Amino acid sequence: MTTGTSGTTSGIPVLERSWPGLDVSGLRILVTGFGVSGYAIADQTMQRGAHVLVVDGTDSPQLRERAQILEVLGVQFRLGREHTLELPQDTEIDLVVTSPGWRPDQPLLAAAQAAGIPVWSEIELARRMQAADGPAWLGITGTNGKTTTVTMLESILQHAGLRAVACGNVGLPVIEAALDPEGFDVLALELSSFQLHWTEHLDCEAAVVLNISADHLDWHGGADSYAAAKGRIFEGVRAACVYNVADPTTLHLVEEADVVDGARAVGLTLGPPGISELGVIDGVLVDRAFLAERRHAAAELATLADLAHLGPQGAGPHLVLDALAAAALARAHGVDPHAVRDGLRAYRMGSHRAQHLATIDGISFVDDTKATNPAAAAASLRSAERVVWLAGGDTKGADLDALIAGAHDRLVGVVLLGVDDAPFTAALSRHAPEVPVRRIDPGDTDDVAGRTRMMDDAVQAARALASAGDVVLLAPAAASIDQFRDYAERGDLFAAAVTRLPGERA
The missing domain is CATH 3.40.1190.10 (Mur-like, catalytic domain)
Structure with missing residues (x-):
C-alpha cells in the first residue's frame, strides 16, 4: 500500500498540493462513514476527479439504496463492520476523510495514522478545496x-x-x-x-x-x-x-x-x-x-x-x-x-430548542428536548421563574447535583421519565426534598404506541402539578436512547401530548 505522505500515487501527494483551491483529481480518497457528511464528501470529490472508496459499518437496504446513486458515477462502497477494522489491503490510499462519529481510536483511523496517511475531517477538506476568494x-x-x-x-x-x-x-x-x-x-x-x-x-x-x-x-x-x-x-x-x-x-x-x-x-x-x-x-x-x-x-x-x-x-x-x-x-x-x-x-427557534408549544389555562408548555446534558438543562431551567420539569433518561454517568441545587428554588414539581430514575431521585432528595416528584411507569416502550402512552401520562402529570403562570418544561438533562428512538421523537411525542390536553388556549 502506498501512502499520501511518502508513496507515489498518481500525481502529486495530497500534502504537497497547494491550497486554497485544492485539486483532488487523481487522489485515492477513503471516506469513513456514509452519513450526511460522508455522502457530501464522496459526491464533491468524485465530481472533481478523485477515486473514492466509502466504508461504513452498517449494511442495510436503506444505505445500499443511497449508495447506488453514487456507485453509477464511479464511487466504490464496502459496507459491513469487517471493512471498518483495517485499511483496505487491495488499493492505494492517499487520504482518509472521516465522518465525525468515528472515534480517534477506531482501528481503521489508527492504522491510517500509523501508516502516515493524512486523516482529515470534512471541514479540513472543505477549507482546502474552497477557492481563495x-x-x-x-x-x-x-x-x-x-x-x-x-x-x-x-x-x-x-x-x-x-x-x-x-x-x-x-x-x-x-x-x-x-x-x-x-x-x-x-x-x-x-x-x-x-x-x-x-x-x-x-x-x-x-x-x-x-x-x-x-x-x-x-x-x-x-x-x-x-x-x-x-x-x-x-x-x-x-x-x-x-x-x-x-x-x-x-x-x-x-x-x-x-x-x-x-x-x-x-x-x-x-x-x-x-x-x-x-x-x-x-x-x-x-x-x-x-x-x-x-x-x-x-x-x-x-x-x-x-x-x-x-x-x-x-x-x-x-x-x-x-x-x-x-x-x-x-x-x-x-x-x-x-x-x-x-x-x-x-429569528424563530427551531423545533425542540426551547420551543414554546402552547399556553393552556395560563400554563406554558416548552419543548427543549435537545437539552440532553445537565449544563443545557440548567440553562433552560433559568429561563422561567416557576417550572414543572420533565426530566430523565440516560444520564451516561453525569453529575446532577449542581443542576438540581441551582434550580430547586424554581421547581414547582418534577415528572421523571427514563428507565432508571435513580440518579434523579437521589439528587432531588438531597437538594430539593420538598419538591413533589411524579415517576412515570416506563412500561412497555418498544413501540410508538407504548411511548405515546408514556408521554401522555407524563404531560398529564405535569399539568396536574402546574398552576397558571407556570411553565411545563421538557429539558431532560439526559439522552433519550433508553426509551425513545432519538431526542426528536421524544420532543415530537411531547408536542403531540400537549395538543391533546383540554383547556383554554391563549
Missing part, C-alpha cells in the same frame, strides 16, 4: 447553544443582505456550502468537538466558544482533550476570538490560540460590557468592541424586547448570551447594528 467563515462551537447561535447568525447575516447559510453540524455539509457553484458570501459554521478534532486549518474570520462543560469525554479521552478540540476553532482567526466572560475556560482557549496578528479577544457578558466586550445595559444589547469610539461609547444592537418572542416569559439568559455571540460574529464581519436588530427580531 470563497466565502468568509464565522465559526461557532461550545457544549450548549451552538445551533441556536448559528441560526441566529444566519438570520442576522441574511438581514444584512448577504448570501449566507448555516452549515456544518446543522444544515448543509460545509463542503457543499464552501463549493456551492453560485457562491455564498459568508458561511455560519456550527462545529462539534468531533469535527474539530480532525481539523487543523479553519482560518475563520471570527469564531466563538460559547461554553465548556463535561460532555463526550469517552470519545475524547478526558476533559482537557475535549476542551482542546473546542479550542481548535480559534486557530488562524483573523479578526476576533469571541469568548464567554463567565466561563474562564473559553478565555484560556483564546489565550492559547495561534491567531493572525491583529486578531482581538472579544468578551460576552450578561452585564454591562467593558472595552472589547458585548453585553447588556438596562435591557439593551450593546457593543463596545466593534466601534472606533469603544473606550467612551457603545453601539445599541437590540433590546431584550426584541428577543421576548423566544420564550413564554421572554428570552432566558442563555438565549440572550447566544444572541450576543451571534451579534459579535456578525459585527466582526462588518454587519451594521440595524441588521443585528432586524435579524434577531425575525
Whole structure:
C-alpha cells in the first residue's frame, strides 16, 4: 500500500498540493462513514476527479439504496463492520476523510495514522478545496447553544443582505456550502468537538466558544482533550476570538490560540460590557468592541424586547448570551447594528430548542428536548421563574447535583421519565426534598404506541402539578436512547401530548 505522505500515487501527494483551491483529481480518497457528511464528501470529490472508496459499518437496504446513486458515477462502497477494522489491503490510499462519529481510536483511523496517511475531517477538506476568494467563515462551537447561535447568525447575516447559510453540524455539509457553484458570501459554521478534532486549518474570520462543560469525554479521552478540540476553532482567526466572560475556560482557549496578528479577544457578558466586550445595559444589547469610539461609547444592537418572542416569559439568559455571540460574529464581519436588530427580531427557534408549544389555562408548555446534558438543562431551567420539569433518561454517568441545587428554588414539581430514575431521585432528595416528584411507569416502550402512552401520562402529570403562570418544561438533562428512538421523537411525542390536553388556549 502506498501512502499520501511518502508513496507515489498518481500525481502529486495530497500534502504537497497547494491550497486554497485544492485539486483532488487523481487522489485515492477513503471516506469513513456514509452519513450526511460522508455522502457530501464522496459526491464533491468524485465530481472533481478523485477515486473514492466509502466504508461504513452498517449494511442495510436503506444505505445500499443511497449508495447506488453514487456507485453509477464511479464511487466504490464496502459496507459491513469487517471493512471498518483495517485499511483496505487491495488499493492505494492517499487520504482518509472521516465522518465525525468515528472515534480517534477506531482501528481503521489508527492504522491510517500509523501508516502516515493524512486523516482529515470534512471541514479540513472543505477549507482546502474552497477557492481563495470563497466565502468568509464565522465559526461557532461550545457544549450548549451552538445551533441556536448559528441560526441566529444566519438570520442576522441574511438581514444584512448577504448570501449566507448555516452549515456544518446543522444544515448543509460545509463542503457543499464552501463549493456551492453560485457562491455564498459568508458561511455560519456550527462545529462539534468531533469535527474539530480532525481539523487543523479553519482560518475563520471570527469564531466563538460559547461554553465548556463535561460532555463526550469517552470519545475524547478526558476533559482537557475535549476542551482542546473546542479550542481548535480559534486557530488562524483573523479578526476576533469571541469568548464567554463567565466561563474562564473559553478565555484560556483564546489565550492559547495561534491567531493572525491583529486578531482581538472579544468578551460576552450578561452585564454591562467593558472595552472589547458585548453585553447588556438596562435591557439593551450593546457593543463596545466593534466601534472606533469603544473606550467612551457603545453601539445599541437590540433590546431584550426584541428577543421576548423566544420564550413564554421572554428570552432566558442563555438565549440572550447566544444572541450576543451571534451579534459579535456578525459585527466582526462588518454587519451594521440595524441588521443585528432586524435579524434577531425575525429569528424563530427551531423545533425542540426551547420551543414554546402552547399556553393552556395560563400554563406554558416548552419543548427543549435537545437539552440532553445537565449544563443545557440548567440553562433552560433559568429561563422561567416557576417550572414543572420533565426530566430523565440516560444520564451516561453525569453529575446532577449542581443542576438540581441551582434550580430547586424554581421547581414547582418534577415528572421523571427514563428507565432508571435513580440518579434523579437521589439528587432531588438531597437538594430539593420538598419538591413533589411524579415517576412515570416506563412500561412497555418498544413501540410508538407504548411511548405515546408514556408521554401522555407524563404531560398529564405535569399539568396536574402546574398552576397558571407556570411553565411545563421538557429539558431532560439526559439522552433519550433508553426509551425513545432519538431526542426528536421524544420532543415530537411531547408536542403531540400537549395538543391533546383540554383547556383554554391563549
